[in-house]
Amino acid sequence: VKMDEVWTHQEYVTCIHPGWTIRSGWPAVRDSxxxxxxxxxxxxxxxxxxxxxxxxxxAWVICVENLVTQQAEEPQQAKILATNLYELIGDEWLMIHHHGSPVMG
Known part of the structure; x- marks a missing residue:
């Protein structure tokens, strides 16, 4: 999984996908x-x-993720307001937190 390369693999990482409960620790975040x-x-x-x-x-990045996904026949579009936190570890910026919330309307 490419996510392995951008996240630090620590117990303090957290991830909140739109509509999900919080995932804490690298194994739970990766599994999500x-x-x-x-x-x-x-x-x-x-x-x-x-x-x-x-x-x-x-470091932190706040942005809108303009998604087009396909799970069945029809593509789905969504806008997600995302906050990503990064920690400088050695010479790499690695993610320690992601929070995505749907943009309504």
Whole structure:
């Protein structure tokens, strides 16, 4: 899973997908992404409204994920307001938190 490369594999990582309860710890976070990718035939997204802030060894990105997914016959479109937190570990920025909320309307 490509998510293995962008997340730190620590117990303090957290992930909240739209409509889901919080997933805590790398195994639970990874399993949530595996479940999503295994149950989605195709997924394409473009980011918009991107805001980035860096403070020391922490960074956060707030953006809108414009998703087009296909699980059955008809493609589904959604806008997700996402907050991603990153920690500088060595020379790599690795994700420690993702929170996605649906944009209604």
């Amino acid at each position: 992404w595996v479940l999503i990718f295994n149950n989605t035939f195709s997924m394409k997204f473009e980011l918009s409204d991107i805001m980035v802030q860096v403070a020391g060894d922490m």
